[in-house]
Amino acid sequence: MKAAHKIQLIGVFALFSIAALIYLSVPYYKNLESVIPWNGRGSTVDVVQEVVPVAVDAEQSQSEGGDNESTTDPTVDVATPTDATEPTIESEQGKVDEAPEQAPEQAPEEPADQADAEDRKAKLTLIQGKAKDALEPKGNKVVLLTATDGKGHNNEIENLLDMVTENREDYCAFHDYKYQFTNISEFDQDGRIAVWNKIPAIQNAFDINPDAEWVWWLDMDVIIMTPSQDLASLVLNQDVMKERIAYDAPIKLSNGKPSGVTVSRDVDLSKIDMIIAQDHAGINAGSMLFRRSDWTFSFLDMWVDPVYVERFHNEQDALSHILIKHQKIREHVGFVPQRVINAYAVGGDEMGWRTGDILVHFAGCWYVPSFCTF
Known part of the structure; x- marks a missing residue:
């Protein structure tokens, strides 16, 4: 016990x-x-x-x-x-x-989409105007325009529009620019291929953005690579433009051969209403800048005239013809070195993208994908 x-x-x-x-x-x-x-x-x-x-x-x-x-x-x-x-x-x-x-x-898909949209809006708000650009033009005086119908070569890359839109929305928010997307199918006309619709899309961008002084057209196959670079200090400010213009540069035919015409050295910067670049084959319309002016509105009407639409297969060939044949029109066009506004995924020092260039344009990669591995 x-x-x-x-x-x-x-x-x-x-x-x-x-x-x-x-x-x-x-x-x-x-x-x-x-x-x-x-x-x-x-x-x-x-x-x-x-x-x-x-x-x-x-x-x-x-x-x-x-x-x-x-x-x-x-x-x-x-x-x-x-x-x-x-x-x-x-x-x-x-x-x-x-x-x-x-x-x-429960509807899980709708809240998820709503949450994504709210997160996206919050991100854009967070970076809005953070660049604090000093030179004019700036802010909503600049519109970056994307326009497509989702067809053609653009349809070959899955989610391309979503990726491009996010890239450009971020850029515009950072610099306080206006970003605009337009479905170019609303400008369709019988017998006219879709590439011609970029012209009325540019006209429409000016119409619905009354404060815009410049509209920047970018093809869908363009990615902004240096988002810190503002357009005024790149080319739009007149003091900068003076250094960027390619004086005495020969203008090429659409097949890349010399046209016998050169850019005038006596360029009046106050009259520059269009900024564009050439590649090895001539003028390329994948990246262009237009200033709001009576000349620009008249030129856009002329460019899409049925005479040119019927004669030329695409808008780029028509543009090349117009600029070569009409001196008075050339006086309003500023030609800049290609890499300033239209660097390609491949190429030499004058054409291929290098670190610091504002964008890379995957032109021609639809036809030879292995040529543009980047």
């Missing part, structure tokens, strides 16, 4: 010691929790959940916070765990029973 009595005393003492140890440990872990975010599963809480206020993550974090309170509350009797766990089991059972009724009301 004495041995059994001793065993009982030892057992009672052991249970008392364990209970005391648990009771004393509660405030320690509560203090620890205030220093280390804890999710109750033995790992720290993802910091991203605290920074990005996404609805789904916020609910999850709130649920985890509730678990922490029930685990560390010193008012809970740790010596009687059954009382603490039974309500949890009933609560979880209730959640299981309620789930089938709530499921039909």
